[in-house]
Amino acid sequence: MTAQSNARRPNGIHQSDNGYYFAYGGTCKMATQDEIDSALGKVLPHFGVKEMKKQQKEILKCLLADSDCVATLPTGFGKSLAFQTYIPVRRVLDSTHTGRMIVCCPLVSLMHDQVDKLSSIPGIAAAYRGFSESSDKLIQEGSVDIIYASPETLVGDPLWRTALQKLKVDVIVIDEFHTIATWGHGSDGTEKEAFRKWFAHIGELRSLFPDACILALSATCTTQIRKRVLKVLSLKENTYVINMSPNKTNIKLVVAKVPNTVEIAMSWLVDGLRDLKNHFPRTVMYCQTIRDVTRMYTYITEEQPDLVKQVDMFHSHTPQDKKMDILQGLKDTSSSLRLVVCTSALGMGVDIAGFDSVIIYGNPGNTVDLVQEIGRVGRGGHMAIALLLHNSFHLRKSDTEVRNVYQLTECRRMSLMTSFLTVKQLDELKLETGCHTCCDICAEACSCGKCSMLKLEELFAGVEPVLSDSSDNSSSTDFYYTSDSGGESDF
Incomplete structure (x- = not known):
């Protein structure tokens, strides 16, 4: 992974000979590569995975280092594994960790699919807003580790904005970030004819949770859309970018x-x-x-x-x-x-x-x-x-x-x-x-x-x-x- 500037951002990612720094509890602690690999060895079997791909590991290390990351990876690559393992790995490294993750997701079917998979993972509570009154209550009470919700909920619903702001959030994941441009704006590039206008306002999450790092994920993003999205999300200067071709030769x-x-x-x-x-x-x-x-x-x-x-x-x-x-x-x-x-x-x-x-x-x-x-x-x-x-x-x-x-x-x-x-x-x-x-x-x-x-x-x-x-x-x-x-x- 490319080294980032620690001088500019104390909690930014920093590669040394021994490992990577990550932030928690207001301090900065070093996790060696061996410690991260050891934590993954305990966590990955629960996900039915033997080993992470290189790019998945890079994303996880960014999150552990409290660094913003934008990753464009092909369909079927396993983008969700990189952030879904963050909380259990973090808790292996730091048993006192209590932070939560918000996943901004465009489709209910996608939220349900991911929450359903996470239901079999021990030690992780996941839910999406709108599934049931009881799960919504658990989210608001702070009993859910990974919270899935739509832009309409996260930035368009004042009551939910207020409720979620009371929670300690470490990471904000913007899943399928290309929809900020394709759904949040009309064909003329404005919100006037937008399919779902709140997608254009996802960047407000940065001000709602200023201490959280942002991970933006997509399988399909043109170079033009990527530039627009980077601006909308107000990502930090040392944002780590991973860009793989969406081409599937098979x-x-x-x-x-x-x-x-x-x-x-x-x-x-x-x-x-x-x-x-x-x-x-x-x-x-x-x-x-x-x-x-x-x-x-x-x-x-x-x-x-x-x-x-x-x-x-x-x-x-x-x-x-x-x-x-x-x-x-x-x-x-x-x-x-x-x-x-x-x-x-x-x-x-x-x-x-x-x-x-x-x-x-x-x-x-x-x-x-x-x-x-x-x-x-x-x-x-x-x-x-x-x-x-x-x-x-x-x-x-x-x-x-x-x-x-x-x-x-x-x-x-x-x-x-x-x-x-x-x-x-x-x-x-x-x-x-x-x-x-x-x-x-x-x-x-x-x-x-x-x-x-x-x-x-x-x-x-x-x-x-x-x-x-x-x-x-x-x-x-x-x-x-x-x-x-x-x-x-x-x-």
Whole structure:
């Protein structure tokens, strides 16, 4: 880890020959590397992990040293482990520690998933605001170690702001920090048309808890968004930055234009579900609105009524108990669940096991959301497929970067990563592209003689292609679909 300036900030991170300083009880004490490793050896087995990755350790050491940190790590990397181990490790190092952690989280499904996992870890009390009256009371009483809440609660609710300020908070985690820009501001960069305006005010947490360090985490953040977020959060000058590429080389990108009518565009999917049933590849299918999710689910289940156990839908208005059933099915590789049709409410950190296929029907408006949806699958490292389907209306609401991914005749992966990587990283990525597992364009030019397809791509390969036309670039305001509520939410 890069050494930070102790002269500028006494409690900042400082690497010496023996270890790292960390602050507690108003003093600064040294924890040697051996002491930290010993503490991790006692804590990690409870999380089902043998060893932390290098970047996870760097984040943990920042927190122990009371230093701000911004980390952009790929989907499925295990970002949450770095901060979830902080309190138990801290207590091994200092048995008198009583500090708490606040995790600012964008989605209820993500909060529930993480709290559910932490419920099996001894010595940690975790809860999210809104789960029940009893858990809310425990949070306010100071009986919860890791408190999950939305921006609407943390900075938008005066009563909760006052209640939480009474607690001793060591660490504030801003999970999925890119949403500060993508949800906290409208397309014009202001709050006027913001999906969830309180995301733009998360930086107020610094003034509410001046002694706490801040950890900002994301899997997808463009260089432009990162600069904006750093300013919003009022991070300190010696903030430690970890930036890994969001590119997942095991996911092949395939783009195709389909007919405007759902029944014609997705008949191949229904045929595949009918023929393969429980052998159909476990697939997540993203639509951009609740209306499209409902339309797609209704079409599939009306065509094949006997598939109701294999197909389900998930969006912000799905009943909570149904959401929990679906989330459990996503974790259980032996589940009969084969296809989940969903909005972005299913995403950002939700544990999805054994899913190596994703269909994105109707492209997201920006590359951040596109990378998020692609990254839901292939988490086990196996080869995976992302099938990006669009009709002649979909691209009209996208930004230039998304249209480039869908329309350019060059490598899709290079186009998608342009907004996320440095020039050096892009040069390195260029050396890795060109094979049939990269994207459909690279596959067409591949001459390895060993090209193969995953089952979902095979099922779609027999569909007659729809040629692109000038309507894709139309600036018409008569859009094919609109959201009933102006956006998808889950809070």
